[in-house]
Amino acid sequence: MDLLRSLPIGLYLENPFTLLHKLDPRVKLAWLLSFLLAPILSTPQWRLVLVGILMIITLITQIPWRVWKQQMGWLLIVTLLISVITTLSPDGLGVVSQPRLPASDLLLPQPTDYNYVLVDKGKLFITRRSLDLGVRIGTLIFILVYSTNLYLLTTAPEGITAGLDNLLSPLRRFKIPITEILLTLTLSLRFISLVLEEVQNLMRSIRTRAINWKKLGIKKSLQVWLVVVEKLLENLLMRAEEIAIAMEIRGFISPNQHQVEWHQLRLVRGDWLALGLLIIFWYGRLIWGNV
Known part of the structure; x- marks a missing residue:
């Protein structure tokens, strides 16, 4: 698996x-x-x-x-x-419904072929x-x-945060910590693969032990899974601490003091074409897509 x-x-x-x-x-x-x-x-x-x-x-x-x-x-x-x-x-x-039409003896001929x-x-x-x-x-x-x-x-997660940082930059005038928020978003996106990796390693360790769950019963099986969850949280916290130590060693104290330019955001011909198609998209939505 x-x-x-x-x-x-x-x-x-x-x-x-x-x-x-x-x-x-x-x-x-x-x-x-x-x-x-x-x-x-x-x-x-x-x-x-x-x-x-x-x-x-x-x-x-x-x-x-x-x-x-x-x-x-x-x-x-x-x-x-x-x-x-x-x-x-x-x-x-x-679940509860009532007839939409009167009794059969009161039905009148329909003027159209509409059927509910x-x-x-x-x-x-x-x-x-x-x-x-x-x-x-x-x-x-x-x-x-x-x-x-x-x-x-x-x-890429860095591209997402770079784009959001550029679009939300006007909010800095209101003293909103945009860079710190987006840094947290970047780390959380990068952490997804680490979580899946830890879950995968724990599941493999359980399979290699060939545990007979029927003999353990419900109570002991729950105890085993509680130990697995505890080990998972312990490993994830250890990974998070390692990331924090690595950032401190590299001198990353504050996002505002340690700016890292991941992407140079610049619109090229393909981007302008996509924006033009987006205008056509919304034109079709407003003309043909309204209820």
């Missing part, structure tokens, strides 16, 4: 260097915020368009198949299951509301999770 490969959420893909890697972190952040805000008060059709755009971006940038399968495959399965369950639920998760009930096959009962709710919930989960994951996948 390799957690660093089976759970690649939030990890940075260093190789291959795709088209998304070349974009300025600020431009990618603008696109990420657009994907997070565009589904709000939008039609189900527009949300499906957003899902399609994310898939197209993944294919165009030539992200490796192994990463694509791990990043998008499980998420597609989960969102499809949620959509199907919501669609098949009684009128959009409503789309499928009525016994237990298979789908209405327009349940289908609409299923599409909304499934697409919303996919867009929020995958767009954020794609941003972290193609943007």
Whole structure:
């Protein structure tokens, strides 16, 4: 079991260097915020368009198949299951419902071919509301999770903090410690891989001991897992202390006194093209995506 490969959420893909890697972190952040805000008060059709755009971006940038399968495959399965369950639920998760139409002897001929009930096959009962709710919930989960994951996948933690530091620099006038906050964000993003590595090592140590859990029983099994959790926290605190000591040895006392320029933020032709496409994106959202 390799957690660093089976759970690649939030990890940075260093190789291959795709088209998304070349974009300025600020431009990618603008696109990420657009994907997070565009589904709000939008039609189900527009949300499906957003899902399609994310898939197209993944294919165009030539992200490796192994990463694509791990990043998008499980998420597609989960969102499809949620959509199907919501669609098949009684009128959009409503347990108690009452007839929308009068008794059959009072029915009048309909002037149009509109039908609120789309499928009525016994237990298979789908209405327009349940289908609409299923599409909304499934697409919303996919867009929020995958767009954020794609941003972290193609943007180095240093690039994220450099872009945020540049965008939030006006807040320094209000005495807000932007540099300290972003330094904490950088360290936390770098710490994700260390946490997964420690969990992976502990799980391997348990497997090599071939513990018979059935003979231990529930009480002793819980005691074993408590020892494992305690060891995990101890190792993580030790790693954090090692990082702090390394920073102090290198003279890092304060972010304002020890500035490190990770990236030279400069918009090039590809960045301006992405910004132009972002304007077209929001034009389409305002024209065709409103409810």
